[in-house]
Amino acid sequence: MVDALGIINFEDSTADIEGLGNYRPVPAISFLGRYRIIDFVLSNMTNSGMSQIQVHIKEKPRSLIEHLGTGLHYNINSKRGKLRLLYGESKVMSEVYNHDIGSFIQNMQYIEDSNKPYVIIAPSYMIYKIDYTEVLKEHIASQNDITVLYKNVDNAKTEFIGCDTLVMDKDKHITSIEKNRGKYKTRAVSMEAYVLSKRLFIELVNRAANTSALYWFKDILREVCGELKMVGYPVRGYVACINTLPSYFKANMELRCPDIASDLFVEDWPIHTMTNDSAPTRYSKDAQVCSSVVANGCVIEGKVENCVIGRNVTVKKGAVVKNCIILPGAFIGESAKLDSVIVDKSAIVHHVKKLVGTPEAPIYVKRADRI
Amino acid sequence: MRQNNNMVAMILAGGRGSRLFELTKKVAKPAVYFGGKYRIIDFPLSNCANSSVEVVGVLTQYESVLLNSYVARDHHWGLDAKDSGVFVLPPREKDETGFGEYRGTADAITQNIDFLDQMKAEYVLVLSGDHIYKMDYADMLEHHKKTGADATIAVLEVPLKEANRFGIMNTDKNDIIVEFEEKPAKPKSNLASMGIYIFEYKQLRKYLLQDEKNPDSSHDFGKDIIPNYLADGKRLTAYRFKGYWKDVGTIDSLWEANMDLINPNNELDIFDLDWKIYTEDVNAVPQFIGENADVNNALITQGCQVYGSVKNSVLFTNTVISQDAKIIDSVIMPNATVGRGAKVTRCIVADNVEIAPGAVVGNKDSENILLVAKNVSK
Numbered sequence: 001m002v003d004a005l006g007i008i009n010f011e012d013s014t015a016d017i018e019g020l021g022n023y024r025p026v027p028a029i030s031f032l033g034r035y036r037i038i039d040f041v042l043s044n045m046t047n048s049g050m051s052q053i054q055v056h057i058k059e060k061p062r063s064l065i066e067h068l069g070t071g072l073h074y075n076i077n078s079k080r081g082k083l084r085l086l087y088g089e090s091k092v093m094s095e096v097y098n099h100d101i102g103s104f105i106q107n108m109q110y111i112e113d114s115n116k117p118y119v120i121i122a123p124s125y126m127i128y129k130i131d132y133t134e135v136l137k138e139h140i141a142s143q144n145d146i147t148v149l150y151k152n153v154d155n156a157k158t159e160f161i162g163c164d165t166l167v168m169d170k171d172k173h174i175t176s177i178e179k180n181r182g183k184y185k186t187r188a189v190s191m192e193a194y195v196l197s198k199r200l201f202i203e204l205v206n207r208a209a210n211t212s213a214l215y216w217f218k219d220i221l222r223e224v225c226g227e228l229k230m231v232g233y234p235v236r237g238y239v240a241c242i243n244t245l246p247s248y249f250k251a252n253m254e255l256r257c258p259d260i261a262s263d264l265f266v267e268d269w270p271i272h273t274m275t276n277d278s279a280p281t282r283y284s285k286d287a288q289v290c291s292s293v294v295a296n297g298c299v300i301e302g303k304v305e306n307c308v309i310g311r312n313v314t315v316k317k318g319a320v321v322k323n324c325i326i327l328p329g330a331f332i333g334e335s336a337k338l339d340s341v342i343v344d345k346s347a348i349v350h351h352v353k354k355l356v357g358t359p360e361a362p363i364y365v366k367r368a369d370r371i
Numbered sequence: 372m373r374q375n376n377n378m379v380a381m382i383l384a385g386g387r388g389s390r391l392f393e394l395t396k397k398v399a400k401p402a403v404y405f406g407g408k409y410r411i412i413d414f415p416l417s418n419c420a421n422s423s424v425e426v427v428g429v430l431t432q433y434e435s436v437l438l439n440s441y442v443a444r445d446h447h448w449g450l451d452a453k454d455s456g457v458f459v460l461p462p463r464e465k466d467e468t469g470f471g472e473y474r475g476t477a478d479a480i481t482q483n484i485d486f487l488d489q490m491k492a493e494y495v496l497v498l499s500g501d502h503i504y505k506m507d508y509a510d511m512l513e514h515h516k517k518t519g520a521d522a523t524i525a526v527l528e529v530p531l532k533e534a535n536r537f538g539i540m541n542t543d544k545n546d547i548i549v550e551f552e553e554k555p556a557k558p559k560s561n562l563a564s565m566g567i568y569i570f571e572y573k574q575l576r577k578y579l580l581q582d583e584k585n586p587d588s589s590h591d592f593g594k595d596i597i598p599n600y601l602a603d604g605k606r607l608t609a610y611r612f613k614g615y616w617k618d619v620g621t622i623d624s625l626w627e628a629n630m631d632l633i634n635p636n637n638e639l640d641i642f643d644l645d646w647k648i649y650t651e652d653v654n655a656v657p658q659f660i661g662e663n664a665d666v667n668n669a670l671i672t673q674g675c676q677v678y679g680s681v682k683n684s685v686l687f688t689n690t691v692i693s694q695d696a697k698i699i700d701s702v703i704m705p706n707a708t709v710g711r712g713a714k715v716t717r718c719i720v721a722d723n724v725e726i727a728p729g730a731v732v733g734n735k736d737s738e739n740i741l742l743v744a745k746n747v748s749k
């Protein structure tokens with residue numbers, strides 16, 4: 001049981017998932033067939049025993065509200081716990097003012113009202129497994145001001161672009177926070193997940209607002225680096241940062257492999273999501289499927305290779321779908337030939353001779369589009 | 372205010388289903404797994420939810436711990452709104468009569484008259500917990516009211532030559548029931564009772580209390596209550612059901628009903644988004660079909676990992692089919708694993724069973740389906 005208020009923060013403009021991001025906020029994007037991106041951070045919190053959780057929503061709240069509901073399906077007690085969906089209710093003058101500090105200030109009452117002495121803040125677009133019980137225990141024992149989760153990576157030249165990276169001394173004290181501009185291979189990438197006392201959190205939010213009207217929470221952290229005792233806490237196992245369409249594509253593809261997925265999907269650490277009550281998937285006599293993750297409710301009659309297939313997808317006989325991510329409810333018609341394509345929800349792909357992208361630049365088919 | 376004029380459903384779920392052998396050793400028949408991700412009782416419960424029958428009593432008796440805890444989680448079927456609920460009704464100890472087991476289908480209802488009183492039931496819908504079908508009970512209630520019947524019985528047209536296996540309703544030209552015959556040697560009609568009844572509660576209550584006192588009664592709806600209604604000249608109408616209906620009482624029929632789901636034109640259509648079959652929400656990742664897997668004519672659900680060949684088969688939650696394994700014409704229940712190179716033909720493999728690498732079970736020419744309920748070594 002973790003004595004902390006959970007705050008699921010929204011991502012800044014460095015996270016831009018072309019196409020998919022136009023219809024819903026990043027946390028609500030469908031992931032690996034049956035999940036949505038927010039399921040991972042939220043399951044981490046509830047599996048750690050956190051019962052008071054806030055989800056701050058930047059824009060387009062509908063899909064998140066529907067998906068999260070009251071949080072019962074994430075194991076949040078309906079009386080003792082609370083899943084609160086929060087968004088800035090006053091109109092923002094311009095997109096640049098729509099930042100996390102603004103949302104925290106407008107909803108400060110709900111942060112102050114919490115009886116939890118600590119806050120744990122994390123965005124949803126970083127996908128990994130962590131037990132916050134351990135993190136908080138260490139945070140309290142070490143008497144540091146702020147604990148920051150990070151992951152040591154050796155592909156920072158191509159991945160995690162735009163993410164914060166931590167510069168630490170040998171005791172993991174953070175001396176500075178720098179943006180990853182892809183110059184170096186090995187970096188300690190910040191998960192932008194922070195553990196600190198509620199009192200300090202409120203103080204920093206106010207200080208950020210007083211410093212600049214455009215500051216995000218991570219901006220003020222960068223500034224107080226030398227002043228406060230901040231330490232890094234390493235995340236082990238698989239980490240994906242879903243901040244672009246190619247990184248979304250890559251993470252889905254990687255997690256098809258059971259050996260990689262086993263880092264994230266552990267029996268005693270379930271990833272909760274909203275059930276859709278779909279029937280099992282039916283494979284016809286002509287189906288040819290390999291190396292794919294398939295959600296329930298599908299009817300597969302064609303050829304599917306190296307794909308992630310969402311719920312209630314139909315792949316008709318004669319269709320050939322390779323290296324694709326098909327989102328829930330899409331229909332792939334008889335003659336369609338797709339390679340490295342992301343098909344958004346409920347799109348209908350008919351009469352297409354060929355649609356070919358690459359893993360670095362997958363083709364995106366719009367939601368409910370008819371081709 | 373509840374919809375449907377306070378029709379309370381009572382699901383009879385106490386039976387063992389002894390012809391399912393080991394599958395019902397620790398669970399009652401309604402809790403037996405079906406169709407990849409379901410249990411049999413999901414069908415009547417989902418039918419209730421989809422028909423806006425919001426209060427459901429489940430009468431359990433044989434090996435009821437799992438079934439009781441399963442159906443008590445009424446949010447799985449959306450029956451958790453303010454005035455709804457699934458109520459578990461096992462036999463209980465009573466002040467005057469002591470512990471009273473349910474002596475028959477009618478007795479199970481009689482012993483819960485206090486529950487029906489408390490729910491202010493106006494109509495009682497009696498259902499079996501072990502049949503696979505989709506039915507709109509609201510439509511049946513409409514029919515009941517329209518015909519002005521005292522009781523309505525859902526019937527299914529069966530081939531006349533098979534009618535001797537069923538309870539047969541002989542009707543007049545207006546579908547008014549004139550006679551009921553249990554498994555008649557020479558059937559006069561092909562209308563088989565589905566064990567689905569709608570009664571006016573007040574009247575039923577009187578009949579039940581009367582039946583309770585009768586020492587010669589077997590306290591059964593088909594054998595006692597319905598004949599008593601007919602003897603008194605009550606108006607009983609048949610409600611003709613068209614569509615898929617199956618009593619999965621044997622290993623062969625359970626296998627068959629599972630196989631029916633693979634057929635794209637099967638009448639049950641569990642893919643119908645307007646009449647979903649709801650079930651427990653398990654935490655399982657989507658199914659993974661491996662590089663060398665070969666899957667045709669199959670129904671596969673979440674949590675499965677398939678590395679081998681699966682032909683004409685149904686895989687339930689979290690089953691693992693290893694490389695070079697062959698699953699043919701079989702039903703593999705939850706958490707079962709089939710080792711490398713093993714071959715399973717015409718079998719039902721019970722949940723959590725392990726089939727060792729290289730093992731061979733079942734036979735393509737077998738007359739009956741083989742139930743594999745214990746681990747199999749090579």
